[in-house]
Amino acid sequence: MATTIQISENLQQELKERKLSPNESYEEVIWDLMEDVATVSEETKRELEQARKEIREGKVATLEQVKKELEK
Numbered sequence: 001m002a003t004t005i006q007i008s009e010n011l012q013q014e015l016k017e018r019k020l021s022p023n024e025s026y027e028e029v030i031w032d033l034m035e036d037v038a039t040v041s042e043e044t045k046r047e048l049e050q051a052r053k054e055i056r057e058g059k060v061a062t063l064e065q066v067k068k069e070l071e072k
Contacts, residue, residue: 018029
């Protein structure tokens with residue numbers, strides 16, 4: 001049984017950008033995203049959460065900063 005869900009315009013735009021082709025349905029995009037999440041290992045999930053925490057805390061460097069550091 002098919003149903004309709006309400007999503008924000010921002011989410012719709014995000015889903016649209018993730019389409020691999022114009023003919024791909026939003027359902028296919030969502031299934032692909034769910035599959036990606038399901039296949040991520042526990043270690044990867046921990047690493048992603050750690051990276052998100054570091055970003056929230058401002059512990060990041062720009063590409064230019066990294067380039068300068070590598071040139072030393």
